[in-house]
Amino acid sequence: MYEFTPSYLKAVEELHQLPGIGPKSAEKLAASFLKMKQEDFHGFVEALQELREKVKQCSRCYNLAESELCLICSDPERDQTKLCVVEESKDLVAIEKTGAYNGLYHVLQGVLKPIEGIQSNKIRLKELFHRLQHESFQEIILATNFNYEGELTAMYIVKELKNSSLTISRLASGLPMGSDIEFADQLTLKNAFRGREKFSEEMI
Amino acid sequence: MHLVGLQAENFRNFSTVQLSFAKHTNLITGSNGSGKSNLIELIYYALFSRSFKTSEDMNLLHWKESYLRTQIEFQRDGVDKTVVVSFNSNKEKKVLLNNIPEKFSVLFRESSVIVFSPSTSQLVKGLPSVRRKWLDRILVRVDREFTSILYSYQQTLRNRNALIKRKLIQKEDYDLYDLLTTNLVSLSSLIRKGRQDLIKMINAVISPTVSKMDLPMFSSIELKYYHSRMMEDPSLLAKEEIKRGGTLIGAHLDQIEIFHGDASVRDFSSEGEQKLISFCLKLCEFDLIQVKTKNSPVCLIDDLFSELDEDRAQLLFKYVSSVSQTIFTDLTGRLIEADKVIPLTREENTICLP
Numbered sequence: 001m002y003e004f005t006p007s008y009l010k011a012v013e014e015l016h017q018l019p020g021i022g023p024k025s026a027e028k029l030a031a032s033f034l035k036m037k038q039e040d041f042h043g044f045v046e047a048l049q050e051l052r053e054k055v056k057q058c059s060r061c062y063n064l065a066e067s068e069l070c071l072i073c074s075d076p077e078r079d080q081t082k083l084c085v086v087e088e089s090k091d092l093v094a095i096e097k098t099g100a101y102n103g104l105y106h107v108l109q110g111v112l113k114p115i116e117g118i119q120s121n122k123i124r125l126k127e128l129f130h131r132l133q134h135e136s137f138q139e140i141i142l143a144t145n146f147n148y149e150g151e152l153t154a155m156y157i158v159k160e161l162k163n164s165s166l167t168i169s170r171l172a173s174g175l176p177m178g179s180d181i182e183f184a185d186q187l188t189l190k191n192a193f194r195g196r197e198k199f200s201e202e203m204i
Numbered sequence: 205m206h207l208v209g210l211q212a213e214n215f216r217n218f219s220t221v222q223l224s225f226a227k228h229t230n231l232i233t234g235s236n237g238s239g240k241s242n243l244i245e246l247i248y249y250a251l252f253s254r255s256f257k258t259s260e261d262m263n264l265l266h267w268k269e270s271y272l273r274t275q276i277e278f279q280r281d282g283v284d285k286t287v288v289v290s291f292n293s294n295k296e297k298k299v300l301l302n303n304i305p306e307k308f309s310v311l312f313r314e315s316s317v318i319v320f321s322p323s324t325s326q327l328v329k330g331l332p333s334v335r336r337k338w339l340d341r342i343l344v345r346v347d348r349e350f351t352s353i354l355y356s357y358q359q360t361l362r363n364r365n366a367l368i369k370r371k372l373i374q375k376e377d378y379d380l381y382d383l384l385t386t387n388l389v390s391l392s393s394l395i396r397k398g399r400q401d402l403i404k405m406i407n408a409v410i411s412p413t414v415s416k417m418d419l420p421m422f423s424s425i426e427l428k429y430y431h432s433r434m435m436e437d438p439s440l441l442a443k444e445e446i447k448r449g450g451t452l453i454g455a456h457l458d459q460i461e462i463f464h465g466d467a468s469v470r471d472f473s474s475e476g477e478q479k480l481i482s483f484c485l486k487l488c489e490f491d492l493i494q495v496k497t498k499n500s501p502v503c504l505i506d507d508l509f510s511e512l513d514e515d516r517a518q519l520l521f522k523y524v525s526s527v528s529q530t531i532f533t534d535l536t537g538r539l540i541e542a543d544k545v546i547p548l549t550r551e552e553n554t555i556c557l558p
């Protein structure tokens with residue numbers, strides 16, 4: 001039976017290791033690499049190499065960075081008294097896009113999942129508590145996801161900080177913009193009621 | 205609510221099924237081994253993408269086939285709905301509700317069904333877990349918040365067990381264990397409240413229900429709820445839990461017992477009495493679901509006359525079919541008239557009835 005050439009098969013196998021890439025997609029990608037112009041392919045390879053070589057973790061907040069500190073940690077204009085705790089860098093980027101927050105971040109690089117053996121020492125929690133002791137924060141904002149693990153991680157942080165004088169807040173959970181109340185699920189609607197805000201002029 | 209039509213491929217002994225249902229009474233007849241119970245199971249599976257008999261979907265595939273597909277149409281509050289479930293031998297399952305992919309938990313809210321089957325008597329003679337699950341499934345259907353409480357409880361329990369198995373060596377593990385214990389205790393009290401309120405409601409409807417079945421001697425049947433052990437000294441508890449390798453407190457260990465006067469039905473009643481009492485309890489479920497959801501559930505009754513004596517069976521049938529769509533199986537079907545008869549034969553594995 002005829003098979004593809006060994007180098008082709010090897011490339012397919014490697015691509016198949018990537019998340020979300022099945023065997024068929026891996027073959028498609030390999031074929032498209034062969035069709036690419038030489039200079040385009042070099043650009044692609046270079047980008048991947050640069051990614052591996054240059055992108056590191058910020059030594060302070062564990063966000064992605066290309067130097068010792070990430071762009072946010074090295075920005076003196078940032079409010080040094082506020083710290084927002086997120087699960088992953090992509091959450092940080094989502095919050096940054098809103099422009100609503102000007103403080104610092106801490107990226108946990110995961111959440112507590114005891115079922116999968118992910119306990120506090122497997123994510124950046126120790127580093128978080130170290131920062132809280134040694135930097136001058138006044139408020140910590142917990143922005144982990146609103147699912148079981150995200151809530152558990154937030155509760156764990158609150159428990160560990162019960163003797164500190166920090167203001168601890170959690171992002172509000174409620175109705176998304178543009179949504180209809182009649183279609184909201186009951187739990188969300190209940191949370192929205194509990195977390196209702198006094199109407200201020202800023203809102204208009 | 206009522207079922208309108210059912211199509212299926214490769215489910216248990218059926219290679220093709222195409223059926224429509226009468227709005228009130230439907231009778232499935234056929235000799236032993238012709239697939240009557242499979243058809244009841246198929247209806248349940250098509251509605252909820254789960255079987256009430258097995259948790260392993262692979263067992264549902266027709267012999268040597270690699271996929272199964274079911275499609276069921278029903279009407280609720282005048283709105284037509286269709287659920288399509290497909291499953292293949294790679295264990296991939298897809299659920300579509302009105303052509304939109306959905307999680308299976310949504311299906312429990314969309315339709316409402318009560319099954320009376322030979323395993324119904326487990327409700328009385330089975331382990332306490334059968335009764336806990338029975339109560340929880342009623343609550344999930346009438347109270348959406350209970351669903352999320354139950355989900356959080358199960359997650360907490362699984363996480364806590366995983367942590368205990370790793371023996372809590374580090375201080376951080378112990379802190380997390382402590383947090384999970386607090387959560388487990390507070391969620392337990394919410395679950396207990398839900399279950400106890402439900403038990404009160406069931407106890408209140410038992411007497412009218414048994415009179416519908418002409419069983420006045422059972423009017424003093426009563427459900428009682430027993431808490432499992434409470435949280436003692438936390439450090440002692442942790443030690444014991446590590447030794448035993450799992451969680452030893454919580455609502456998942458509570459017991460529900462059924463009493464007839466002062467005697468436990470499980471220990472003192474005869475086989476026949478246990479059967480009658482379990483059918484009465486299912487009938488209480490039927491009444492409660494009907495009142496709480498303002499909708500009559502579809503009744504699926506497997507092997508009506510082999511489970512109950514003829515008089516009781518007639519009474520049960522008359523009562524449920526007077527308020528809801530009823531689909532029942534019987535060997536001969538000579539004892540009850542139905543609007544539609546679905547005859548099955550052992551040789552044919554294709555049912556096509558317009």
